[in-house]
Amino acid sequence: MSKTFKLSPSDFGFLYDECKKCFYLKVKHNFNRPRTPIPSIFTKIDSIMKNYFEGKSPKDISKELPDGKVKFGDKWIQSKPFSDKKTGNKCFIKGKTDTVLGFNDKTYGVVDFKTTSVKESNILKYSRQLHSYALALENAAEGKPSLNPITKIGLFVIEPEKLLKNEKNEYLFKNAVSWQEIKRDNESFLEFLREVMNLLSQDKLPNSGHYCTYCKYIKDSKIII
Numbered sequence: 001m002s003k004t005f006k007l008s009p010s011d012f013g014f015l016y017d018e019c020k021k022c023f024y025l026k027v028k029h030n031f032n033r034p035r036t037p038i039p040s041i042f043t044k045i046d047s048i049m050k051n052y053f054e055g056k057s058p059k060d061i062s063k064e065l066p067d068g069k070v071k072f073g074d075k076w077i078q079s080k081p082f083s084d085k086k087t088g089n090k091c092f093i094k095g096k097t098d099t100v101l102g103f104n105d106k107t108y109g110v111v112d113f114k115t116t117s118v119k120e121s122n123i124l125k126y127s128r129q130l131h132s133y134a135l136a137l138e139n140a141a142e143g144k145p146s147l148n149p150i151t152k153i154g155l156f157v158i159e160p161e162k163l164l165k166n167e168k169n170e171y172l173f174k175n176a177v178s179w180q181e182i183k184r185d186n187e188s189f190l191e192f193l194r195e196v197m198n199l200l201s202q203d204k205l206p207n208s209g210h211y212c213t214y215c216k217y218i219k220d221s222k223i224i225i
Contacts, residue, residue, distance in 0.1 A: 002088050002089050002090060003089045003090070003200075003201075004081055004089070004090040004091065004092065005027050005028065005089065005090070005091045005092075005197070005200050006027070006091070006092060006094055007027065007091050007092065007093050007094070007132070007193075007196065008093075008094060008095050009093060009095035009128075009129045009130075009132040009133055009136075010095060010129060011023060011026065011027070012125070012128035012129050012132055012192075012196075013122075013125035013126060013128060013129050014125060016128075016196070017125060017209075018209045018211065018212055019208055019209030019212035019214070019215060020199060020206040020207070020209065021205060021206045021207060021208045021209065021212070021215060022208075022209070022212060022214060022215065023199075023206075024199060024200065024205060024206050025205075027200055028200055033214045034214070042115055045115050045158075046098075046113055046115065049113050049156070049158065050073045050074065050098070050099060050113070053070050053073075053099060054070055054073065055069065055070060056069070056070055057069060057070075058070065058101045058103065058109060058152075061101075061111060061156050061179060062154075062156075062179030062181075064179060064181065065101070065103075065109065065152060065179070066103040066104065066105060066107075066152075067103070067104050068101060068102045068103035068104045069101075069102050070099060070100075070101055070102075071100045071101060071102040071108065071147075072097075072099075072100050072145075073097065073098060073099040073100065074096060074097070074098070075096065075097055075100070075145055076094070076095070076096050076144075077093075077094070077095060077096075077097060077133065077136045077137055077140065077144055077145050078092060078093065078094040078136060078140065078141045078144045079092050079093040079094070079135060079136035079139045079140060079141060079144075080092065080139050080140065080141045080142075081141075082139075082193070084193075084194060084197040084201075086194065086197070086198065087197050087198060087201035088201075089197060089200070089201050091193070091196070091197060091200075092141065093132050093133075093135060093136040094136070095129075095132065095133065095136070097110060097133055098110075098111055098112045098113050099111045099112075099113070099156075100137070100145075100147065101152065102147075103151070103152075107149055107150070107151040107152075108137070108147045108148075108149070108150050108151065108152075109150065109151065109152030109153065109154070110130055110133045110134055110137070110150055110152075110153045111153075111154060111155070111156050112126060112129065112130060112154075112155050112156070113155075113156050113158070114126075114155050114156070114157045114158070115158055115159070116157075116159060117157065117159050118155055118157050118180055123180075123182065126155055126182070127153075127182045127185075127189075128189065128192060130153040130154070130155075130182055131153065131184070131185075131186070131189040132189070133150075133153075134150035134153055134184065135186075135189070137150055138150055150184070151184075152181065153181070153182050153184060154179060154180050154181040154182050155179070155180040155182070156177070156178075156179060156180075157177065157178045157179075157180055158175050158176070158177050159175060159176045159177075160173045160174070160175050160176075161173075161174050161175060161176050162174040
């Protein structure tokens with residue numbers, strides 16, 4: 001009997017690469033390792049950025065983007081099920097977008113906001129996440145947000161540089177901002193999905209990631225308990 005797996009875009013980055021065992025347990029057995037709390041300041045900054053750009057032109061994000069209007073942010077999206085011919089199983093993508101852009105030429109873009117510098121080594125992880133949003137919007141489940149085609153995906157990166165004080169005695173952060181566009185490569189992303197499906201379709205539990213602190217904690221705790 002075929003199985004259907006729910007895949008979260010946020011897991012395609014660091015969790016999948018950090019520990020395939022934890023990823024496997026989460027997706028296949030609904031066993032989530034404890035989440036690391038996100039400092040409230042980052043949540044607040046993220047909210048401020050989304051509110052600022054609401055209703056504005058994509059050119060306010062980057063002059064490199066086509067003109068248009070920010071369509072929506074913080075919205076749950078979901079793809080229709082995709083079948084994997086090799087394993088016979090299915091998967092669907094479900095996640096929450098940061099911001100989706102609408103361009104005047106009737107095409108669309110997906111943006112993720114980042115409040116820190118983006119390392120080149122992490123671009124692939126963010127690329128998977130953005131590709132999954134694009135795929136879900138272009139192949140939406142019935143009744144879910146549907147937009148097609150997605151022609152632009154990328155990161156809006158903001159990083160504080162200096163603290164300033166104005167004439168009103170208000171303290172302000174001067175920020176360096178940049179737009180990191182990521183080229184669509186659907187074939188590479190679909191190949192990645194096939195890799196994920198192959199992993200999930202196995203009966204054997206994958207090995208722990210070499211640097212997975214959660215798996216190490218569980219292993220070491222058995223000595224004490």
